Amino acid sequence: MIKQFNKLLLTCSMLTAGVWSSSAFAVEPPVLCPGYVPAKTQLIGQSAGKKLTAAFEAYNQDNTPEAIRILKDIEAKEPFDQATVNKFLGQLLISEDDKEEEALKTLIASVDTKVLNDKDHADVLYLAAQLSLQLEKFEDSIAWYEKWMKFTCKEDSETYTRIGQAYTQMKQFAKVIEPADKAIALLEEPKKDPYVLKVSSYMEQKQFKNALDVAKTLVVLFPDDKQWWIMTGQFYMMLEDYTNALATLSAAYRQGFLTKKSDIKLLIQLYSAQDAPIQGARLYKKYLEEGLFEENEQELASLARTYHQAKEYKSAAQYYAKAAAKEPKPDYFQKQGELLLNAEDYKGSIAALNKALEAGIDSPTKVHFTLMQANFYAENFTKAYEHAKESSTDSSLRRNARAWMSHIKTKAKNRGINL
Template sequence: MRKLLINLITISSLSLSMVANVAYAAESQTEEKATKRVPALRAKVYSQLARAQALADEGKATEAIEALDNVQKKKASMNSYEVAMMHNFYAFIHYNQENYAEAISSFKQVVAEEAIPESLRLSTLYSLAQLAMMAEDYDLSINYLEQWMAAAGDKVNARSYVLLAQAHYAKKDYQSALKPLQTAIDLTEADQKIPEENWLVLQRAIYYELKQPAKVAQVLERMVQLFDKPEYWLQLSNMYGELELEVKQMATMETAYQRGFVTKRSDLLTLSQLYVFNRVPYKGAQLLQKAMADGVVEETTQNLKFVAQSLVMAREEKAAIPVLAKAATLAEDGNLDAELAQTLMNIQDFEGAIKAAEKALNKGQLDRPGITHLVLGMSYYNLKKFNEAIVAFESAANFKESQKMANQWTGYVRREADTEMQLAQAGL
């Protein structure tokens, strides 16, 4: 939480070199506000505060606190402004020690004094808002920030609206966080400036929590344009996927890949799948093959199968065969051997198809054994080995998924075999 805060404490913790200036400035406050007379910081009190500041600057926090405690013993003789400055120095030291609860307590005592410069009151309210954020007291932070905004006039700026948005976001009040953040962005853009990156990160997070993916995508589009970071490209691609804009999803991730941003295993797998889904299977196969060759993606049965099937979809059956054969050797069941057999038959390598089909049947555990018997029978038929083909088709007829086709092929092959025999007997 600490790194999200803006200019913490620097506004309200006056350095000692500024104290004398504040004392003189305090007198002018009476001219600006006749209703509230601000007393001066006397030299005697100033010197005691100066000693505490010097000790703090030397890293002697305990001694600095003791010096302030000595000042506090004379509180009854001090005016409101002197008391306020004393507590201001307490707060400064407590903050440097990361004792935020004590810093908050001290700052509260600063604003409890009535006769202090308005500038000190405002800066202290702002610091209280920031410290309350660090203490995770978000309601208190919002309360002080709203007090500050009500009185600050033209001092209200983009950063203060961001702080308010952060407090609401931390409370999980995402809707309330949205408006001040957008105001901050609008103010910045009105000055022809670019919103800070962490503001857009917060805006993206708010829209995500509000379940508005289209808005998340819009913010990410800006972040890609302004900051061009790998994670924003990948997040944008994912959001397009959530919005079912698959072409945009693929194009965005492809651009990221070309830029060298897609390096993780999961992202490479996603992009290869996107290529296939969007009917660019050859690119999907090439990408995954390279990823496996580079050692980023494992050469598993599943990944090899994906490459082979992608190549088949791309009508690159010959390129698919060695990949499918390698995948089949890694598989315990015969399903990939069966797929290899069918691919070999498709390119008219009937001898290879027969070997693969027989291997598939020997391994077993086939999802569709009848189809493998059909492939075996058709391969034998194309080699004019009719008897072997009939045996394979008769085996295929024992399975529901292939029964009808197997019976048709059996009848057809028998007729072909009879015709061949008659021609042979006629010497033709």
């Protein structure tokens, strides 16, 4: 962008090259300050004027190195001549690789003393600001932008946005808000850059409520830009306003804005947080089947937990079984068995729980306790009693296990079974 701006200035200057050869220099006052008096027209020396013309001819022939050489060889005697040479030399150096630092020093030399005509002086001030920003001389950049505004009595959104960017780069986040607000006030049409500066500033300062307010404005101004919807939902979550977070992200989902795995996972979490885990589970299943989520052990177990939270016990058990097929962890079999017990599938529960024991579960007595219940409800009283005795060896289960043993004996006796 700097090189494009600089090329435009050079092109305008080239239009005056012909009059330099006759030692004339046009003054184009851009200044709007109250009481402004245009600078006195100055004439460039004939010798310098001829060499400047030669430099522009070389530039027109795409021979910038030759143009730079000609300008560097000029030995100007008058301050105005030297400032004019420095201005155009600095502009040409910008277009050369690794010459930006030299270009900036040369441009600054052209405005150190106010001898250029007002338009050129103003243009160089702005160019120095942009080049300083590019060279990460952020404090200098701000100073040059302010000098340009003071000299021209002009303000515009782009200038204040760049000042805000400079403060951001210096990590002076509290100072970003004022220029960003001024940039927004001067906008003729909505642009996102100054708003983004404010969001970033508030985030860095951990002022999440303020950041949310700006993000909501971005949603209104740029409703087709998905990132603002997602950002707004995330800020609501950070503020623990899960109701509005879900409303925002579900609206974004309906518009097709949630396409990343992380965004879908966030929506699934919000459904669970808002007591709608079944919707989260259905969403999870959809994207697992469509391939957004890899069908691996972790994803299958996570989907199982989501169904469990929704009290969809058979579906939860089904996905724990699929997880176990990928990685036969004893815990998966145990959870499958417990869920099938809740779903009153006692035969399936017993089979899964036995697999947990075979796989070397860390807490076998707890599995025995569940097996006791599954066998009891399946009316396998002998097996139920055996598992009750096994679970009674665990001090944390002993009291309940013994109570069950008594209950199992009674039930078995009523059925004519002697334990």
